[in-house]
Amino acid sequence: MAAGSSVDGTANSAGIEAVGLVREFKKGPRAVDGINLRVEPGEIYGFLGPNGAGKSTTVLMLTTLLPPTAGTAKVAGFDIVSEGPRVRSAIGAALQEAALDPLLTGNEHMRLQTALHGLGKAEREERGRELLARVGLTKAADRKVGGYSGGMKRRLDLALALAHQPRILFLDEPTTGLDIQSRTALWEEVARLAREDGVTVFLTTQYLEEADALADRVGIIDHGHIVAEGTPTELKAEIGRPTVEAVPCDPGERERTAGVLARFGEPGDAGTKGAAVLLAGGGTELAEVVRALDAEGIAIETLQLHAPSLDDVFLAKTGRSLEGAEEATEEADDARAEAAEAA
Amino acid sequence: MNSALTTQVGQLARRSVIRTLRQPAQIVPSLIFPMFLLAVNSGGLKSVTNLPGFPPDSYLTFALAITFMQGALFSVINSGTDLARDIETGFLNRMALTPLRGAALLSGLLAGSLMLGLMQALAYLIVGLAFGAELTAGAGGFVVIIALSVCVTVAFGTIGLFAALRTGSGEAVQGLFPVFFVFLFLSSMALPLNLIETPWFHTVASINPVSYLLQAFRSLLIEGWEPGKIALGFGIAAALFALGMLGASSALKTRLVRT
Amino acid sequence: MSPADRHPTAGFRTVARAVAWRSIHNFLNNKALLIPALIFPLFFFASFAGGLSAVGNVPGFDFPSGYTAFQYCFVLLQSAAFGGVFTGFGIARDFETGFGRRYLLAATDRRGIIAGYGLAALARAFVTWGVLTAVALVAGMQIGGSGIDLVGMYTLAILVNITATLWASGVALRIRSIQAGPLMQLPVFLILFLAPVYVPLSLLSGWIHAVASVNPVTALLEAARGFISGDPTVIGLAFALGIVLPIAFAIWSRGGLRRAEAAG
Numbered sequence: 001m002a003a004g005s006s007v008d009g010t011a012n013s014a015g016i017e018a019v020g021l022v023r024e025f026k027k028g029p030r031a032v033d034g035i036n037l038r039v040e041p042g043e044i045y046g047f048l049g050p051n052g053a054g055k056s057t058t059v060l061m062l063t064t065l066l067p068p069t070a071g072t073a074k075v076a077g078f079d080i081v082s083e084g085p086r087v088r089s090a091i092g093a094a095l096q097e098a099a100l101d102p103l104l105t106g107n108e109h110m111r112l113q114t115a116l117h118g119l120g121k122a123e124r125e126e127r128g129r130e131l132l133a134r135v136g137l138t139k140a141a142d143r144k145v146g147g148y149s150g151g152m153k154r155r156l157d158l159a160l161a162l163a164h165q166p167r168i169l170f171l172d173e174p175t176t177g178l179d180i181q182s183r184t185a186l187w188e189e190v191a192r193l194a195r196e197d198g199v200t201v202f203l204t205t206q207y208l209e210e211a212d213a214l215a216d217r218v219g220i221i222d223h224g225h226i227v228a229e230g231t232p233t234e235l236k237a238e239i240g241r242p243t244v245e246a247v248p249c250d251p252g253e254r255e256r257t258a259g260v261l262a263r264f265g266e267p268g269d270a271g272t273k274g275a276a277v278l279l280a281g282g283g284t285e286l287a288e289v290v291r292a293l294d295a296e297g298i299a300i301e302t303l304q305l306h307a308p309s310l311d312d313v314f315l316a317k318t319g320r321s322l323e324g325a326e327e328a329t330e331e332a333d334d335a336r337a338e339a340a341e342a343a
Numbered sequence: 344m345n346s347a348l349t350t351q352v353g354q355l356a357r358r359s360v361i362r363t364l365r366q367p368a369q370i371v372p373s374l375i376f377p378m379f380l381l382a383v384n385s386g387g388l389k390s391v392t393n394l395p396g397f398p399p400d401s402y403l404t405f406a407l408a409i410t411f412m413q414g415a416l417f418s419v420i421n422s423g424t425d426l427a428r429d430i431e432t433g434f435l436n437r438m439a440l441t442p443l444r445g446a447a448l449l450s451g452l453l454a455g456s457l458m459l460g461l462m463q464a465l466a467y468l469i470v471g472l473a474f475g476a477e478l479t480a481g482a483g484g485f486v487v488i489i490a491l492s493v494c495v496t497v498a499f500g501t502i503g504l505f506a507a508l509r510t511g512s513g514e515a516v517q518g519l520f521p522v523f524f525v526f527l528f529l530s531s532m533a534l535p536l537n538l539i540e541t542p543w544f545h546t547v548a549s550i551n552p553v554s555y556l557l558q559a560f561r562s563l564l565i566e567g568w569e570p571g572k573i574a575l576g577f578g579i580a581a582a583l584f585a586l587g588m589l590g591a592s593s594a595l596k597t598r599l600v601r602t
Numbered sequence: 603m604s605p606a607d608r609h610p611t612a613g614f615r616t617v618a619r620a621v622a623w624r625s626i627h628n629f630l631n632n633k634a635l636l637i638p639a640l641i642f643p644l645f646f647f648a649s650f651a652g653g654l655s656a657v658g659n660v661p662g663f664d665f666p667s668g669y670t671a672f673q674y675c676f677v678l679l680q681s682a683a684f685g686g687v688f689t690g691f692g693i694a695r696d697f698e699t700g701f702g703r704r705y706l707l708a709a710t711d712r713r714g715i716i717a718g719y720g721l722a723a724l725a726r727a728f729v730t731w732g733v734l735t736a737v738a739l740v741a742g743m744q745i746g747g748s749g750i751d752l753v754g755m756y757t758l759a760i761l762v763n764i765t766a767t768l769w770a771s772g773v774a775l776r777i778r779s780i781q782a783g784p785l786m787q788l789p790v791f792l793i794l795f796l797a798p799v800y801v802p803l804s805l806l807s808g809w810i811h812a813v814a815s816v817n818p819v820t821a822l823l824e825a826a827r828g829f830i831s832g833d834p835t836v837i838g839l840a841f842a843l844g845i846v847l848p849i850a851f852a853i854w855s856r857g858g859l860r861r862a863e864a865a866g
Binding site: 368372379380382383384386387388389390391393394518521525528529532533534538539540541544545550 | 807
């Protein structure tokens with residue numbers, strides 16, 4: 001599809017397109033400063049950036065909860081400003097806060113959500129049962145949400161977002177604060193939704209591994225701008241090739257080790273004990289490197305593969321690493337929060 | 344379209360009632376506190392009935408009207424803090440993503456106030472009568488007092504909703520308690536208007552709508568059927584309700600800026 | 603000398619001053635705290651003294667300084683008590699948000715923390731009383747007592763403030779959450795209102811007279827009223843209570859501090 005052209009604008013579309021999206025707060029900085037993005041139907045799009053970068057503000061605009069200051073966007077083929085209700089009927093959202101009522105049970109939440117979306121009584125009950133089962137909350141469904149763990153709340157949040165079978169799902173930092181198990185379970189469900197149900201997923205995260213593991217394409221945002229966009233592999237390849245570093249058991253074998261590695265690419269930066277090479281063919285050549293060293297009879301003490309990460313991508317594009325970027329944007333974050341309150 | 348609105352109101356009303364019933368911390372103080380003050384005030388101010396011109400012989404009967412107003416005060420705080428919590432937790436955003444209408448949201452939320460108002464009114468009246476308060480208007484008056492109390496409670500509930508939507512903070516809503524408590528005091532709460540001697544206080548109490556709400560309750564308890572006073576009481580409750588809903592609707596439009 | 607030896611330690615007074623400074627600073631710079639602390643007692647005073655002034659005409663009511671002064675004393679002690687309770691709210695909030703832990707870590711003598719909060723409560727009370735007294739005088743309050751009598755009256759108010767602060771701090775340090783608010787507030791409210799609020803003890807009858815007769819606040823209130831009218835009464839009992847109660851609640855508060863320390 002040609003750049004700049006819109007996705008299919010009919011009611012059957014399940015894509016997202018934003019052109020020059022801006023959100024300014026009164027007396028504050030621009031939280032979102034001209035974002036262009038396109039998400040294809042059925043894609044999982046990861047929106048990666050540090051705290052205060054503008055991820056949640058972008059999500060609030062795309063889900064029609066915050067009008068943009070400038071720019072346009074279409075979600076599911078509907079304009080977010082002039083066709084808000086139609087956008088909302090096509091999307092589901094699990095926002096940054098779990099947004100649950102601690103006094104209601106899981107079942108009561110589901111009943112309320114499905115009823116508000118206009119599902120009939122019989123359909124509400126069936127849909128509720130199905131979704132709660134899908135997220136593993138059948139047994140806890142009659143317990144008040146106030147007693148749920150963080151992981152259970154997130155799962156219920158996801159189930160509620162799916163109550164009306166949306167074509168597009170917005171997930172705003174869905175695994176923040178969750179343990180590894182809960183996080184993995186949520187990833188699996190999100191991947192399944194996209195793969196089997198064809199749901200388009202717009203996922204914001206500050207976790208590199210989440211974007212790496214889930215997203216088909218990643219957009220990296222910093223200070224309200226998208227600084228890089230592409231598949232995780234493409235983005236990392238832009239930065240550099242993976243490096244293999246090998247330290248032989250016998251320090252005297254260092255030169256021979258370097259000689260073997262040299263067959264696979266340019267020499268890399270190694271410490272005083274080993275040798276390194278920038279793999280010309282990428283990380284898949286690692287097995288070949290091991291076989292070559294073995295064939296030469298060189299015993300290796302340690303072998304390490306250093307692959308560029310999305311943090312390296314962020315560093316290359318912004319001059320800061322993703323972790324460091326959190327501190328730097330703290331001020332901007334506070335300013336935005338104050339401005340939002342004043343607005 | 345109408346059936347969708349009815350469903351929305353019904354579901355939200357159901358949630359509001361369930362939430363209220365599941366929060367004893369909301370219900371118990373609103374029942375106990377006014378009745379405690381009734382006991383203390385009717386004991387402490389008993390001698391006031393000796394003042395020439397004081398209407399009934401029993402200060403308990405006179406003071407019983409105050410409990411309904413204090414109950415209404417709790418309605419401001421309870422409805423407001425519930426909605427403020429929805430705003431703070433993001434639950435309002437969740438509802439905003441549905442086809443929910445603002446009018447349905449506000450109406451549904453007031454269901455909890457209505458139910459609480461009913462419980463309070465029954466409790467105050469039954470306990471008051473059990474301890475010797477008079478109800479000159481009889482069985483019919485009982486029903487009218489309950490109805491008036493429910494109307495007043497719901498009307499004050501709209502003020503709580505307005506405060507929650509305007510501030511988005513439960514703490515700010517709670518901060519209204521002393522403000523409204525004081526508003527209650529600056530009325531004919533403790534003495535009838537004709538016995539308030541301090542000129543500025545008499546002026547303030549005369550223009551305070553709470554004085555006329557109290558008058559409506561007292562007319563049924565002390566005098567019997569005074570249609571003018573009763574109608575004025577219902578009229579003030581209706582006016583407060585209209586103003587409160589107007590303010591809440593306007594604040595909701597700002598709070599719920601969805602496109 | 604090791605780094606630990608070189609590091610200066612803060613004694614009781616230093617800690618108390620530091621804690622008090624922060625609380626007073628926050629109180630004076632935060633309208634949400636300052637305005638209610640001033641307005642609420644004024645409104646109570648206006649409502650009771652203004653709205654109930656006719657009570658002064660009740661047969662048997664013969665307070666020499668008039669109903670305004672009669673109610674002033676109640677509002678004075680009430681604001682003293684509630685000032686202590688609101689300080690307790692602040693303590694609960696500090697410990698809930700983790701700031702209290704900062705105090706526990708930094709203070710060498712942790713008793714200074716409670717003393718600091720107490721000093722702040724007194725400072726808040728002085729601000730409130732200043733405004734209240736000014737308004738009462740403008741409203742025409744008559745003072746029959748001498749300068750020494752007034753010192754006696756305000757001393758009682760100080761003792762009530764200290765007692766309430768120690769009570770509230772004990773609760774706050776045990777529960778360490780603002781949800782302890784009603785628990786701090788309700789007993790104080792009950793004990794204040796089960797005293798001769800509107801009329802003297804002699805004009806009460808029935809159960810309320812029985813309860814008020816044994817309520818320690820009654821002695822404090824009657825003594826304060828005696829001071830302001832220049833006819834001191836029950837001052838022995840009042841000051842005995844004013845000494846015993848703070849001691850008792852200091853023990854209560856210290857227990858709370860130990861619980862907070864144990865919780866980490």
